[in-house]
Amino acid sequence: MKRIFTGILFVMGTVGASFAQDIQNNPGSNHGNKFEQLGTILSTPNEQRTASGAPGVKYWQQRADYNIKCELDEKNLKLTGSETITYFNNSPDVLTYIWLQLDENQHNTLNNSNYQSSSTMPKQTTTQNIDRSVGRNGDVDNGLGDVITKLTDATGKKLAYTVNKTMMRVELPVPLKSGQQFIFNIDWTYKITDRMTIGGRGGYEYFPEDGNYLFTMTQWYPRLCVYSDFQGWQNHQFTGRGEFALTFGNFHVQMTVPADHVIGSTGECINYAAVLSPEKFARYNKAKISAEPVEVVTLADAKKAEKAPSAAKKTWVFQANNVRDFAWGSSRKFVWDAMGIKLNGKNIMCMSYYGKEAYNLYRKYSTRLVAHTIKTYSDFSIPYTYPVAQSVEASNGMEYPMICFNYGRTEKDGTYSEGTKNGMIGVVIHEVGHNFYPMIINSDERQWSWMDEGLNSFVEYLAEELWDNKFPSKKGAAYTMVDYMKLPKNELEPIMSNSENIVRFGPNAYTKPATGLNILRETIMGRKLFDYAFKEYAKRWAFKHPTPADLFRTMEDASGEDLDWFWRGWFYGTDPVDISLDSVKVGKADLKDSYSAPKGNGVTAKVAPPSVNSFEDISKIRNRTDKNIVFQTDRDTATHDFYWKYARGLAGVDTVKFANMIKAQSPPTFETETLTADDKSKYGSKYFYQLNFSNKGGLVMPIIVEFKFADGTTSIDRIPAQIWRLNEKNCSKFYIQDKEVVSIKIDPMRETADIDETNNFWGKSGEPSKFQVFKQKIGANGPVRGQSTGVNPMQVGTGSK
Known part of the structure; x- marks a missing residue:
């Protein structure tokens, strides 16, 4: 799904929450709950799914193969298609009907999912909004959605079917037994929607300046629902929120489009020689x-094609094997660039398609980002198995096998803001990364959005960090979750909630799972243990249908770490982390009673400073000091632009100055108690400290303690979360130090998403200055996503662009 920025809280209509309950073993006590095993909260192991988290000896899944022919009518904005589907019943069950998804019905006023949210009368509105509202009560058919014109079996005999909103049930003429297959044919058509006004993932964008269209054909054909061992038919209605549960199969697809269109698609084109001119075909081979x-x-x-549209037609043919879906983009506006990379002995074509509006960004970065993402994700999961990976600029953010649609356009003069560049880099990595989660590791997005969006956002963070050590990643680092975690609990729901019932979808389904996994990797398990277990999960469930229990169990099984406390707190609960250093008992008579932090000074900076995170999280530091890591922007100097140099002081700007005043607050004052005379005699050279902690937030987490000594040195002690086992509210830790401690700070690298840092200090160290958080500007120029606007530093830069 579209990449969602951390700084934005998406508020949807209020609905009742439905989630896996955090069943407590000892609810009336301060122990025996948070560290109790998940037990019956997880599904019962069986021969299909084992207690280790691996597929069982009797694991099975269905398959559906598609042979599709379609024609794009650009003049009338209509798509007509016919398909032959071969459905394989690999389950042990006898089926008397099958379910298909009709996703285009989302736009129909009669056959949409009818999942409504509360609404109010606006104080002012537009005629377009009124027109869109007509028929929302289901009394007028707006003519959109799938129209089934024919449904027959392989012999041509009509089949009975029922359309229920966005789902269609097909009655089988005879029961389909285990091991059998059923072949049937569907003819259909629908009006292509204006994606920029009506919304949705597929449709068209019209460019009035040159009079041309860009089509993104997604969720465009009737397709099989998943029938699984753990759920039966996954036929929950499509609301536009929870994405897809899909069945793997092979696709043979023929698309007839205007002859001057260029198509990027799932799969490999098997007739480039027929649809490309000899010159273009030679460039492709090069x-x-x-x-x-x-x-x-x-x-x-592309500019030439824009000016003189062709009235002729061409048919492009694509083949895609073992994929769960199929999508394509088509336009005469497309610039198309490509390069092949070698990965595990295989050649993979990394390609990009984009209009002139995005040329200066996409030409420099898009295909390089595709290659970087495929390589990085392969290192953290499994080697990429498909022959193609593509990025299409479509003022969008959505993913399908081997192809994704992204955003990022320049200003009229070809320059772009740093926010546009970074947003474009992030969205390309995110959407290309979806090839792994969930296109290969095929989770049920309709039920558990976090299993694709959260896992993918986590690996996206790893890939962003390995692209450029100064890249301002917005999700992954623990401190980025603080504002969300400190919200009132009545505004939150657990990660383990159904996709349709989440109020703040972005933080819940994307950022919190990604952050949790990064905390596991950096703070709880360590990179070596985590990476091994995470790759094991990918290997076990590649091209299969995993559930949350399969992930949780595999991570523990492959690492030897008991993580039930973490899954319970971070995924099943809404408690935040707020660990307080309540007091420090000091066993040295000459230790001062209290200290005051110095006041901060005002800071003056030039407008639009380099966009780097003001706080370097532990991942950045470890990556930079790892001699085995070479960042992509260091390896490939072609990625250097104005902002790369700007962030390193190699380019400057000449513009208006502004001041940001940063104020520091004084830390709390703590009482001390002295040693006895006997103690001084016996332990005169030692310093004794008892640190008393309380769990004010409720979510248990490791305690990371940084000591600063009088001689200026520091040391770190990492206390595992299990210190809270026997008392989930309070704990203490006794230390004997050889040197005098002048200050103590917990969670110094902000690794645990602690929501209140004012209670993390003792001694001379004050709390950190407040850092600036900027909300990513989206759609600043009308409905177009990722469009640069206004003056940006690149336009007034004094360094090289």
Whole structure:
């Protein structure tokens, strides 16, 4: 799904929450709850899914193969198609009907999911909003959605079917037994929607300046629902929120489009020689062995096609094997560049499609980002198995097998803001990364959005960090979750909630799971143990249908770590982390009673400073000091632009100054108690400290203690979360130090998402200055996502662009 920024809280209509309950073993006590095993909260192991988290000896899953022919009518904005589906019943069950998804019905006023949220009368509105509201009560058919014109079995005999909103049940003429297959044919058509006004993932965008269209054909054909061992039919209605549960199969697809269109699609094109000119076909073959992107369709080609649309037609043919879905983009506006990369002995074509509006960003970065993402995700999961990976600029953010649709457009003069560049980098990595989660590791997005969005956002964070050590990642580092975690509990729900019942979807389904996994990797398990277990999960469930229990169990099984306390707190609960250093007992008579932090000074900075995180999290520091890591922007100097140099002081700006005043607050004062005379005699050279902690937030977490000594040195002690086992509210830790401690700070690298840092200090160390948080600007120029606007430092830069 679209990449969601941390700084934005998406508020949807209030609905009743439905989630896996955090069953407590000892609810009336301060122990025996948070560290109790998950037990019956998880599904019962069986021959399909084992207690280790691996597929069982009798694991099975269905399969559906598609042979599709379709035609794009650009003049009338209509798509017509016919498909033959072969459905394989690999389950032990006898089926008397099958379910298909009709996702385009989301736009129909009669056949949409009818999941309504409360609404109010606006004080002012537009005629367009009124027009969109007509028929929302189900009394007028707006003519959108799938129209089934024919449904027959392999012999041509009509089949009975029932359309229920966005789902269609097909009655089988005879029961389909285990091991059998059923072949049937569907003809259908629908009006293509204006995606920029009506919303949704697929449709068209119209460019009035040149009079052309860009089509993103997604969720465009009737397709099988999943029938699984743990749920039966997954036929929950499609509301536009919870995405998809889909069945793997092979696709053979023929698309007839205007002859001057260029198509990017799931799968490999098997007739490039027929649809490309000899010159373009030669460029494509050159790109296969090129070390940098080659323009197959150049900017000049695209501009020429925009000015003189063709009335002829061409048919492109694509083949995709063992995929769960199929999508494509089509336009005469497309510039197309490509390069081949070698991965595990296989050649993978990394390609990008984009209009002139995005040329200066996508030409430089998109295909390089595709290659970087495929390589990085392969290192953290399994080697990428498909032959193609593609990025399409479509003012969008959505993913499908081997292809994704992204945003990021320049200003009229070709420059762009740093926010646009970074947003574009992030969305390309995120959407290309979805090839792994959930396109290969195929979780049920309709039920558990976090299993694809959260896992993918976590690996996205790892890939962003390995792209450029100064990249301002917005999710992954623990401190980025603080504002969300400190919200009132009546505004929160557990991660383990159904997709449709989440109020703040972005933080819940994307950022909190990603942050939790990064805390596991950096703070709780360590990189070596975590990476091994996480890769084991990917290997076990590649091209299968995992559930949350399969992930939780595999991570523990492959690492030897008992993590039930973490899954229970972070995924099943809404408690925040707020560990307080309540007091420090000091066993040295000459230790001062209290200290005051110095006041902060005002800071003056130039407008639009480099966009780097003001706080370097532990991942950045460890990555930079790891001699085995080479960042992509250091490896490939072609990625250097104005902002790369700007962040390193190699380029400057000349613009208006502004001041940001940063104020520091004084830390709390703590009482001390002295040693006795006998103690001084016996332990005169030692310093004794008892640190008393309380769990004010409720979520248990390791306690990371930093000591600063009088001689200026520091040391870190990492106390495992299990210190809270026998008392989940209070704990203490006794230390004997050889040197005098002048200050103590807990969670110094902000690793645990502690929501209140004012109670994390003792001694001379004050709390950190407040850092600035900027909300990513989206859609600043009308409905277009990722469009640069206004003056940006690149336009007034004194350094090289």
